[in-house]
Amino acid sequence: MSAPALSTRQLSKRFDSLVVARDIALELPVGARYALIGPNGAGKTTLINLMTGMLAPDAGRIFLCENDITGLEPQERVRRGLARTFQINTLFAGLNALEAVTLAVCERRGLSREFWRNVAVHKEAIDEAHDILVKLRLGEICYQPTRELPYGRQRLLEIALALATRPKVLLLDEPAAGVPPEESSDIFEVVAGLSTDLALLFIEHDMHVVFRFATQIIVMVGGTVFAEGSPAEIAAHPGVREVYLGTRKHG
Amino acid sequence: MPVTAQMGLEPVGYLKAQTRWGAAETLFWLATPLPFYFLPAYLQLASQIAITALFALSLDLIVGYAGIVSLGHAAFFGTGAYAAGLFSKFVWGEPLTGLIVGAMVSSLVGYATSFIIARFRHLALIMLTLGFGLLLGAAANSASWLTGGSDGLQGVNIWPLLGRFNWDVYGYTAYGYSLVVLFVLFLFARRLIHSPFGLALRGIRENFLRMPAIGAPSRAHIRTAYTISAAMAGVAGALIAQTTQTVALDSLGFERSAEILIMVVLGGAGRLYGGLIGALVFMIARDQFSGIEPEHWYFWIGVLLVAVVVFLPNGILGGLSRFVAHWRAK
Amino acid sequence: MLPPVFGVLFDGIAYGMLLFLMSVGLSVTLGLMNFVNLAHCAFAMVGGYVAVLLIRNFGWPFFGTLPMAFLVAAVVSILFERVLYRPLYRRSDLDQVLLTIGITFVSVAAAAYFFGTQQQPIELPNYMRGSYHVMGLDIGVYRLFLIAVSAVITILLIGTIELTRFGAQVRAAVDNQRMASGLGINVERTFAITFALGSGLAGLGGALAIEIVGLDPNFAFTYLIYVLIVVAVGGLGSIAGSLAAAVLIGVSDIAGKYYVPQLGAFLIYLVMLAVLMWRPTGLAGRR
Numbered sequence: 001m002s003a004p005a006l007s008t009r010q011l012s013k014r015f016d017s018l019v020v021a022r023d024i025a026l027e028l029p030v031g032a033r034y035a036l037i038g039p040n041g042a043g044k045t046t047l048i049n050l051m052t053g054m055l056a057p058d059a060g061r062i063f064l065c066e067n068d069i070t071g072l073e074p075q076e077r078v079r080r081g082l083a084r085t086f087q088i089n090t091l092f093a094g095l096n097a098l099e100a101v102t103l104a105v106c107e108r109r110g111l112s113r114e115f116w117r118n119v120a121v122h123k124e125a126i127d128e129a130h131d132i133l134v135k136l137r138l139g140e141i142c143y144q145p146t147r148e149l150p151y152g153r154q155r156l157l158e159i160a161l162a163l164a165t166r167p168k169v170l171l172l173d174e175p176a177a178g179v180p181p182e183e184s185s186d187i188f189e190v191v192a193g194l195s196t197d198l199a200l201l202f203i204e205h206d207m208h209v210v211f212r213f214a215t216q217i218i219v220m221v222g223g224t225v226f227a228e229g230s231p232a233e234i235a236a237h238p239g240v241r242e243v244y245l246g247t248r249k250h251g
Numbered sequence: 252m253p254v255t256a257q258m259g260l261e262p263v264g265y266l267k268a269q270t271r272w273g274a275a276e277t278l279f280w281l282a283t284p285l286p287f288y289f290l291p292a293y294l295q296l297a298s299q300i301a302i303t304a305l306f307a308l309s310l311d312l313i314v315g316y317a318g319i320v321s322l323g324h325a326a327f328f329g330t331g332a333y334a335a336g337l338f339s340k341f342v343w344g345e346p347l348t349g350l351i352v353g354a355m356v357s358s359l360v361g362y363a364t365s366f367i368i369a370r371f372r373h374l375a376l377i378m379l380t381l382g383f384g385l386l387l388g389a390a391a392n393s394a395s396w397l398t399g400g401s402d403g404l405q406g407v408n409i410w411p412l413l414g415r416f417n418w419d420v421y422g423y424t425a426y427g428y429s430l431v432v433l434f435v436l437f438l439f440a441r442r443l444i445h446s447p448f449g450l451a452l453r454g455i456r457e458n459f460l461r462m463p464a465i466g467a468p469s470r471a472h473i474r475t476a477y478t479i480s481a482a483m484a485g486v487a488g489a490l491i492a493q494t495t496q497t498v499a500l501d502s503l504g505f506e507r508s509a510e511i512l513i514m515v516v517l518g519g520a521g522r523l524y525g526g527l528i529g530a531l532v533f534m535i536a537r538d539q540f541s542g543i544e545p546e547h548w549y550f551w552i553g554v555l556l557v558a559v560v561v562f563l564p565n566g567i568l569g570g571l572s573r574f575v576a577h578w579r580a581k
Numbered sequence: 582m583l584p585p586v587f588g589v590l591f592d593g594i595a596y597g598m599l600l601f602l603m604s605v606g607l608s609v610t611l612g613l614m615n616f617v618n619l620a621h622c623a624f625a626m627v628g629g630y631v632a633v634l635l636i637r638n639f640g641w642p643f644f645g646t647l648p649m650a651f652l653v654a655a656v657v658s659i660l661f662e663r664v665l666y667r668p669l670y671r672r673s674d675l676d677q678v679l680l681t682i683g684i685t686f687v688s689v690a691a692a693a694y695f696f697g698t699q700q701q702p703i704e705l706p707n708y709m710r711g712s713y714h715v716m717g718l719d720i721g722v723y724r725l726f727l728i729a730v731s732a733v734i735t736i737l738l739i740g741t742i743e744l745t746r747f748g749a750q751v752r753a754a755v756d757n758q759r760m761a762s763g764l765g766i767n768v769e770r771t772f773a774i775t776f777a778l779g780s781g782l783a784g785l786g787g788a789l790a791i792e793i794v795g796l797d798p799n800f801a802f803t804y805l806i807y808v809l810i811v812v813a814v815g816g817l818g819s820i821a822g823s824l825a826a827a828v829l830i831g832v833s834d835i836a837g838k839y840y841v842p843q844l845g846a847f848l849i850y851l852v853m854l855a856v857l858m859w860r861p862t863g864l865a866g867r868r
Contacts, residue, residue, distance in 0.1 A: 052464070078466035090464070092457035095450075098262055103454050104465040106447040112467065113475065115448035120267040122447065130262040143265060165466050320675045367858065373674055374617060375861060378813040379854070385806060386850040393843050505806070509682060516679055546698070546798070550690030556683025557665065560676050 003066045005030045005199035006082065006169045011050055011060035019223045020046045024060070026218065026225070028169060032199040033192075035214035037207075039243075042220040044203045045087060048171045052084045053077050065168065079108070081168035085158040087177050087203070091146045097157050098142040101129040104164035129164060136160045136190055152183045156190065163194075170194070172202035176209070188213050211235070219243075270445040279524070283430055287423070294422035300534045301429035302490045307514045307526030308433075308440055309483035314512065315521030316444065317476045318456035319368065320377050322508050323384025324484060329391065329503030331357040331485025333398060336407045336492040344410040346493050350432065353489025354482045361481020365474040372459065381505070388503045404498035418494070425494040432490060436483055437527075443479070444523060452476055456521065513552065517559055519566025528567055588718045589839050590832060595724035597831025598731035599793060602786030603804060604811040605738065605823045606779015612755045612818015613772050616666060617674050619681040621783055622805040623688035628654040628784025629796040630692060633701045643706055647788055654784020655777040662776050667769075685801050692798035701796045723792055730789065734782065738820055751775055755818045807834075810849060814856045815863050822865025826856075 004027040011024040020043045028034060036044050049055040051062055053074040061070045069077050092100045105125045106112045120126070133142045136156045141149060146157065155175060162170055175191060176184035184206065192213055194200065204210050210217060210231075217234040219227040227240050234240055260268060286297040306328050313319040331353035338352045364383055371379055391398045399405055411417045416424040443449050451472050454462055462469040492498045501507060510533070518529025540548055563570045607621040628650035635641040635649060661684065669677055705723060713720045742748035753761040754768050762768045790796070790804070807830065815826030830849050837848030860866060 054463075074463035075466050075468055078464060084464060086461075086464075090458060090461045092454055092461065094457045095453060098265065099450060100454070102262075102266075103447075103450045103467075106450065107465055107467045111447045112451045112472070113448055115443045115446045115475070115479070117447075118267070118270055118442065118445050119447050119450055120263055120270065120445075123263050125447075126262045126266060142262070143260075161461070161465055314675065320678060322678070367854075371857075371861060373615075374611065374817070375813065375857065377617065377674065377678065378809055379857060381806070381809065382813075382850050382853050382857075386847065386854070389844070389847040389850065393847060505802070513679065513682075516675065520675070546690040546693035549686045550694075553683040553686030553688075553690065556679050556686065560669070560672075560680040560683065561665070564672070564676065 002030060004028055004063075005032065005065060006051065006201075007063045008051065009061045009063070011047075011057050011062065013046065013050055013055060013057050013223075021050060021057070022222075022224045024223075024225055028199045028201055030168075030199055031196045032201065033213060033215045034199075034201045035210040035217045036201055036203045036220065037205070037210060037217060038220035038226070043223040044220055045173055046223075047220070048084055048173055048201075048203070051171065052082060078165050078167075081166070082171075083162040083165045083167035083169070084171040085162050085173055085175060087173040089151075089154050089158060091154060091157055091161070093147040094145060096143050096145050097133055097138050097149070097160065098126075098129060100146060100157065101132055101142075101160050101164045102126050104161050105129045105132075108165050132160050132163050136163075137186075152179050152187070155179055155187055159187075159190065167198065169199045169201070172200065174203050174205070176204070176206075181206075184209065270441075276524075279527075280434065283434075286426065291421060291423075294426040296534070296538055298422050298425040298429045298494055299491075300531055301426065301433045302487050302494070303511070303514070303534055304527045304530040305429075305433045305436055305490070306484055306487035306511055307518070307530045308437060308523075309480045309487065309526075310511050311515050311520060311523070311526040312440060312443070312452075312480045312483070313476055314515055315525060316449065316452040316456060317473055318459065319380075319473065319477065320512075321380040322377055322505070322512065323380035323382070323387075324480075324511055325503050325505070325507035326384040326387045327357045327361055327481040327484035328488040328491075328507065328511075329387065329498075330360050330481075331488030332492040332498045332502045333391065333404065333488075334485070335489030336404045336498040337397070339409050339493070340404070340406045344408045346409050346412050346428070349409070349493055350486055350489045353485045353492070355485075357485020357488065358478050358482035361485075362474070362478040365477040365481075368477055369470040369473040381508075384503070384505060384508050388500070388505070391503050392500060398498070398500070401500050403500065404492075407492060407496045407498065409493045409496060418496070422494075429490050429494060432486065436486060440483070441523060448472070448475070513556060515566075517555070517566055519568030519570075522566070522568045525566050525568050532567065585718075589836050591718065591720060592724065593832030593835035594828055595721070595727045595831075596793065596835055597828035598727050599786055599790050600807055600811050600831050601731055601824050601827035602734065602789065603783050604808040604815075604827060605820060606776070606782050607808055608812045608815055608823045609751070609755070609818055609820070610772065610776050610779050611812060613751065613758075613768075613775055614670055615674075616670060617677040617681065618666070619678060619805060619809075620661070620684040620688065620801075621681075621780070622787075622808055623685045623801040624654045624658050624780040625783035625787035625790070625804065625808075626688060626692060626796070626798075626801045627657050628781075628787035629791055629800060630696060630701070630787075631784070632788035632791065633696070633703060633796065636703050643703070643709070647785060650788035651781040651785040654787070655781030658780030659773065659777045662773055666776075685805065688801050689798045692801075696798070698798055701791065703791050705792055727789060727793075734785075735820070735824060742820060747771070747774070807849075810853045813863060814853055816860075816866030817863065819863075819865035822863055825864050829856075 006028040008024055008026045011021055013021040024047060038044055050057050053072060061068055064080055064082050069080065102125060105128050109125055111122055111125060133139050136159060138153060138156055138160060141153060159175060176187045179187060188209055214231060217229065217231055218225060219234065219240050221243050226243060227234060227237050286294055310324045313321060334356035335349040335353035338349050367379060392400055409418060412424055412428055418424050451467060454467065455469050455472060459469060488502060514529035514533045515526045517533060519525035603625050607618060610616060610618060631650045631653045632646040635646040636643060665680060669680060709723050709726060711722055742751060750766045750771050753766055754771050758768055811823060811826045811830050814830060815822035833852045834849050837844055
């Protein structure tokens with residue numbers, strides 16, 4: 001069996017007395033479609049922040065294709081193929097979609113230090129950006145400033161920006177957060193259509209979506225991995241039903 | 252520009268169209284030689300305006316595009332001025348070499364400080380640029396054996412431009428020289444804004460936090476932008492030293508830093524022409540009001556600032572484009 | 582006999598106390614609202630001119646003017662907060678910087694218009710003048726008084742912040758604004774009161790400063806720089822940090838002027854840069 005695309009070992013993090021991650025060991029194989037679920041405050045976003053380097057872990061290691069990336073800066077991890085999206089839109093409000101994705105493509109291609117040539121000479125980079133936008137159904141609105149785009153399109157732009165870095169591993173933090181249910185499946189259709197070379201981990205609260213799109217489900221509770229298994233196993237897991245559904249009743 | 256008009260364009264064509272010269276732009280530059288013919292008495296002022304516009308343009312690169320609010324940009328203006336002045340006094344009076352020396356010394360200082368600058372945002376950044384500017388000002392003041400202190404640098408000796416044009420009292424040479432340098436560096440800045448690097452700077456301004464998530468080395472970008480901006484400010488400083496044949500201590504001062512920031516914001520930060528328009532309006536206003544008491548001048552500057560922030564948040568150019576958009580929509 | 586270094590230290594601490602009074606308000610309001618208020622020293626200057634006016638034209642005793650300096654500065658600041666600052670809380674720091682620089686320009690011009698550009702000396706009561714000779718040092722009575730006043734105010738401030746209900750609200754709001762308003766704290770009102778208090782203290786500082794550093798229209802800019810340095814060095818939102826920073830800057834400034842006068846103000850900028858290099862968020866900064 002080939003090496004996992006992304007793995008963590010004994011990853012731990014605490015804020016003062018609050019443990020947000022304890023001994024997390026995960027393996028994401030190439031082509032994975034994993035869902036990360038758990039009640040609010042379980043540490044799901046924190047885990048993504050730890051893996052992408054936006055938070056430094058107290059202990060533990062992170063490997064990208066067997067390379068230790070624990071000490072790398074976030075942008076360095078991105079360049080090695082670990083990309084993410086954000087639960088709350090984190091976009092370039094004043095740029096249009098074409099400019100934003102071209103920016104990301106230029107960064108990946110190492111063109112972004114070039115200040116003496118017009119960006120329009122890099123036809124390949126621009127076409128690549130445009131292709132990504134078309135694939136994500138953003139082609140016809142790519143000249144509109146981001147802040148004027150409808151919310152659902154902005155969520156897709158989040159994904160487009162991440163794809164422009166040509167990731168091997170993509171971490172999606174609630175890609176359809178705040179989107180009405182009928183549009184939400186649109187977004188997940190796009191996600192499901194992504195290349196199978198890509199290892200994918202997504203956080204999602206809607207169990208229908210999770211059971212429909214995930215091949216494997218990881219359940220986090222209180223900063224630890226509570227259970228992991230196929231959708232059928234998780235559905236049958238008595239502890240998950242109790243903890244997860246029980247908490248949902250209150251939350 | 253209306254979005255619909257560009258809908259038919261291919262992405263590359265669209266990005267090219269963004270960088271095409273507009274009519275207003277062309278007219279603006281065609282009008283710049285007019286003072287030679289119609290306002291010969293004001294050529295010295297025109298030269299000062301061109302130099303200030305260059306200084307404002309350099310600040311706009313970091314304030315308007317990279318999102319670095321600097322309250323100490325005069326440090327580089329002054330450094331360039333002293334470098335060029337001292338170079339002409341002790342080494343070589345050829346003006347173009349002097350410009351290069353000014354640019355190089357300023358960019359070196361800018362590059363060295365950029366490592367500190369790039370680590371901070373917001374208040375700490377404002378404080379650091381302010382503190383650094385004050386530090387250099389205090390240093391120039393205490394090194395009066397070299398800089399002439401508050402009397403200004405004496406003995407600046409600039410040879411005729413290109414060996415042919417003398418520095419006449421009317422300012423024909425001074426304005427021609429300043430204008431050409433401004434135009435060349437404006438072309439450079441314009442190209443920079445439309446380059447991949449310029450796109451990255453706009454990215455930093457629009458969302459600093461997202462940049463690492465698309466693999467961008469924001470700090471390295473900020474260092475580059477800061478160094479380039481310092482070099483341009485240094486050229487502006489060198490120009491002022493050469494055209495006025497002296498360097499005053501206040502070319503490094505806090506007032507100068509504050510004024511240039513005011514001009515950029517008055518014109519409209521992050522609009523390439525914002526600094527130019529701001530410098531033009533500000534300098535002409537100051538010239539017109541030069542007869543009044545300085546405290547009255549500062550009173551109106553203050554009122555103007557408050558008014559711009561409250562009523563014209565994107566400066567003159569921002570207000571104009573809003574007005575035009577409103578008018579077109581009718 | 583004590584060596585002169587103790588005299589320098591004493592003067593430096595007294596000067597630092599003055600800086601503390603003028604800067605603590607800005608530090609707390611910055612920590613609270615992240616509002617970059619470069620007009621803070623304009624409010625200090627208001628206090629100074631109120632004192633001058635009352636003493637000169639109305640024959641008030643020096644001590645009587647101090648509460649008025651506090652009060653007028655506080656009231657003026659509330660007006661500005663209401664009308665101009667409040668709409669700008671969510672705007673960029675650039676806008677805030679420009680607005681408040683603008684206000685400072687206007688205040689400088691107004692002071693010059695009404696009072697002229699010259700220094701405004703005031704007469705201190707006799708018992709405030711002169712100095713004690715202790716172990717070979719000159720201990721200025723007024724400086725001793727300054728230290729005492731500041732010590733009392735520090736204790737009052739820390740007591741208010743640590744022990745009262747209002748103080749708890751301020752602390753909560755500085756810590757986490759969203760959480761605080763979620764708990765039913767009226768953050769805007771808390772801020773307005775803190776802002777007025779801070780500006781009042783600046784006004785008091787401005788009045789007390791006349792005897793030490795003088796008063797002219799440029800005060801609002803000259804001491805703004807000192808105040809900003811104290812705030813940056815001390816760390817936002819921290820009273821103890823401001824106190825430590827004010828003393829550090831005060832002592833450095835006096836020591837620099839005494840031992841290496843040719844360096845001018847160079848030394849305190851160096852101190853500031855050094856502290857910020859070491860601790861980017863200041864001595865007591867958390868983030």
